[in-house]
Amino acid sequence: MKTGKFHTGIFERLSAKKQERILNIAVKEFADKGFLNSRIKEIAQKAGISYGSMYSYFPTKDDLLKTIITRNIDFQKTVFKETINRDDDIFENIKNFFTVTLKIAEENPELIAIWRDIAQSYHTKFLPEIIQLEQEGLITIRDLIQTGIARGTLSPDIMINSSAYAIDSISSELLASSVSDQNKKKKKMFFGEKTNPEIVDEIMIIVRKILPLKQSTSSFTAS
Amino acid sequence: MKTGKFHTGIFERLSAKKQERILNIAVKEFADKGFLNSRIKEIAQKAGISYGSMYSYFPTKDDLLKTIITRNIDFQKTVFKETINRDDDIFENIKNFFTVTLKIAEENPELIAIWRDIAQSYHTKFLPEIIQLEQEGLITIRDLIQTGIARGTLSPDIMINSSAYAIDSISSELLASSVSDQNKKKKKMFFGEKTNPEIVDEIMIIVRKILPLKQSTSSFTAS
Amino acid sequence: MKTGKFHTGIFERLSAKKQERILNIAVKEFADKGFLNSRIKEIAQKAGISYGSMYSYFPTKDDLLKTIITRNIDFQKTVFKETINRDDDIFENIKNFFTVTLKIAEENPELIAIWRDIAQSYHTKFLPEIIQLEQEGLITIRDLIQTGIARGTLSPDIMINSSAYAIDSISSELLASSVSDQNKKKKKMFFGEKTNPEIVDEIMIIVRKILPLKQSTSSFTAS
C-alpha cells in the first residue's frame, strides 16, 4: 500500500529530533481534544515554532493529521510482523498478539485515540487507504485460527469466523482502554490493578475455551 | 447518580411531541456530522422552530447535547431492565442482552455515534457524570454470570471478570458496527450477510464455550 | 438580461436608507482602493454595522461587488433610454448621449471606477453577463449613425464602424476622466476649466466633422 506523503520537503529537512517533537505534540493535541477541536496555533506554540512554520511543513491541517497516520502505519506493521510467527504454536502467537496490542496501546495511546477519532468522525474525509491498516492487522487472528485447524492443533469444529470475531473484539476493547476514559474504567473494573501480562494470561484462558484443541484420538487406543 | 438538567423550563413546558421532534433532529445532526460540525441554526430549521427558540430551550449548544444524552440514559436502562429477567435461564438472558444490544444499535445508531463521538473527542469537555451510563449497562453481564454461578447453573471455575469482559467486548464491537464504517466492514467480513438473530446464535455458541455449565454431579450417583 | 440577486433576504429587509448607506460606502471603498485592496471589515466599520452583519447581507465579498454592479445596471439603462430618442435629430441624440455620459461619470465616478477595475482585473472571475452593460450602451452610437444614414440625414459615404468607434472612444475617455487621476489630468490639459456643456459643444463640432451631412441634391436641380 502506497501511503503518499503529506508533508513538505522543508519538514523533511528538519532534524529528526525536531520532526519528532512537532509530531508528538500534534499527536497529543489531536488525541486529547480530537482533530476538530485542536488548533494549529496551539500546536505551534507548544512545539516552540511559529505559526507560519507549521504551514511550511504541512500544507493544511489535514496534511498534518495524514502525516501522523502514515508515519505510524509502517511502525505498527513492523511490530506485528516481528511478533507473529506462523510457525510458532498458535496460542503462543495469539498471546503475542495480545501482548503487542497492549504494548502499542500503552506506548502510543494517543495514536489509537486519533485512529478512532478518524474512524469515527472523518471516515468520509480521509483517504480510505489510510483506514486500511487496522483491518490488515485483524485478518491475522482469523489466519492464525485457520492455520491452527489446518495443522490439526485446533478442533475442526471451531466456527472460525465468530471465534475470530470474539477474540478480535477483546483486543479492540483492550486497545480502546488506552484511549477513552470509559474503556479505561471498564478495564479497571474487570481487571483491577492487574498487570498487562496477567491480563493477557487471563484472557488466554478464555481464548483457549473459545478455541478448543482437537480431541486427541489416542483416547481410543487407550481403552 | 445525579444527571442534572440541562434544558430550560421553557423546553419542559413544550408538548412531549415537540420536545421529541427537536431532540430527534438534533440527534440525527450530531450523529451524521459530529457535534462540532452540526449547526444549531440548521437543527432549528429542520425542527421548524426559530433559531432564537433553541436558545430559550437550551442555554448552550453543549446543553443540547447533554440533554440528549441524559434523556437516553433512562431509555436504555428501561429497555435493558425490561428484557433481562434474572429469573430466566442465564443463556436466555445473555441472548436477550445481545438481541437488545443489536436492536438498539440498529434503531438508534445515531445515539451510539454521538456517544462514541463524546467518549472520543469531548471527554475533557463533558461532565464525567454523563459518561457513566454505559458502565451501568455493563454490570449486568457480570451480574448474570454471578447469578448463574450462584444458582449452580454455571461452573464455579469460571473466571467471572475476564469472562464478562470478553462477552462485553463482543457486545461493544457489535454496537460499534452500527456506527463506524470500519466496524461495519469488520462485522461483514466475519458474518457476511447473516441476519442479526443468526449472528446472535453464533455468538451464543461462543458464549457457551466461555461459560461452561456446572458438571452435573449425577455422574457420581451413576457409579 | 437576468442579473440574478447576490444579496440575502436580510439585506433586502433593511430600510432603503440603510441599504444605500452600506452600498455607498462599499462603492467608495472599492472605487478608491480597488476591489482586492478593500476590506469588508473597514466597510462594516465605516457603515457603522458589525462585521458579521456584512456577511449576513452578502454571503461573500464577491457578492457585495456583484450587488453593487447589478444595482446600477438598471439605473444606467434607464437613464440612457430616457435620453436617447431615435425620432429626434441624430446630432441631438449624440449630444444627449455625451451629456448623459458626462453626467453619470460626474455623479457616480466610483461606479465607473469599479466598473473599470473589474473589466481590468477580474474579467475571468465575474459573470460575463454582468460585463455586458457597457456594450449595450455602445451599440447605440452605431445605431444612431445607421439611423441617420437610413433617414438620409447623414452622408451614405460615412464609414459606420470606424466612425462609431471614434466617437465611442471619446465617450470612454470622458467616462474615465471621472475616475483615474491620469484621465482627469488629460481632460484638464485639453479642456482646461471648461464646463461639461461647453466640452460637449466642442466635441459635437468634432462629431459633425466625423459624420458629415448628406450633400443636398438640390444643387443639381438648381443648375
Next chain:
Amino acid sequence: MKTGKFHTGIFERLSAKKQERILNIAVKEFADKGFLNSRIKEIAQKAGISYGSMYSYFPTKDDLLKTIITRNIDFQKTVFKETINRDDDIFENIKNFFTVTLKIAEENPELIAIWRDIAQSYHTKFLPEIIQLEQEGLITIRDLIQTGIARGTLSPDIMINSSAYAIDSISSELLASSVSDQNKKKKKMFFGEKTNPEIVDEIMIIVRKILPLKQSTSSFTAS
C-alpha cells in the same frame, strides 16, 4: 522629472541579461494576475533565482513594480521619438503614431495592463511622479497638430484641443484593446478581423476629417 530609483545596487550590478529576465517575468506576472495576486516567490522561481535574492534586489514588492514602470518610461519615450519626425508630413506622423501605439500594445500588452492596473487601483499608493509618462506621450498629438497648422498644412480653424483629445481618445481605446477583454471585444465588434494596418488606415480617414487641410487658395488661380 525625477523618477528615482527603486532597486538596490546589487540589482544594478547584475548582468543586463539577468536584470531583463527578472523584470520581464515580473511584468508578465503582474499583467496576468494583477499586482496583488502576484507572488514574489513565484516570480523568483520562474526567474530561476532565490526568493531571498528578490529582496536583495528590490526592498519591497512595491519597489519591484516601480522599477518596472520607470524602466519602461524611457523605452516608450525612445520609441516615440524615433518614430515621430516633425519634419515629415503631419498625417504621416499621426499614422506612425497609431502604428507605433498598436505595435507597443501588441508587443507589450503586459505593460499596458500593469499601467492600467495602477492607474485604476493603486493611484493612492504609488507615487504620482510615476504616473506621468502617458501624458508626456500624449502631448505629441497636440504638438503635431500645432505644427501642422503652423506650417500651413492644416486649416487654422481646427480646434486644436478638442481635436487632439478626440484623436488621443481613439489611441487610448486601441491601447486598451490589448489588455481588457471588454475593449478587445469592442475592437472586434467594430473592426472585425481587420489587421492593424487596415485599422490604422480606416482611422486615418476619420483623422483627416477631424483635421481638414487648409483650403488651398491656389485653386482659385488654377482655374
Next chain:
DNA sequence: GATGAATGAGCGTTCATTCAT
C-alpha cells in the same frame, strides 16, 4: 415566549518581509 438579526471572537490559511547560515 418567539423571532431572527446583530455581534465579534476565532479559525484556517496566505505571503511580504526578516534573518540565520
Next chain:
DNA sequence: TATGAATGAACGCTCATTCAT
C-alpha cells in the same frame, strides 16, 4: 551576496451567543 526557512499580521469567512422587537 545568495539562500530559503521563519515569522506573524492580516484576510475572508463561520457560527455560538446575545439582544431588540
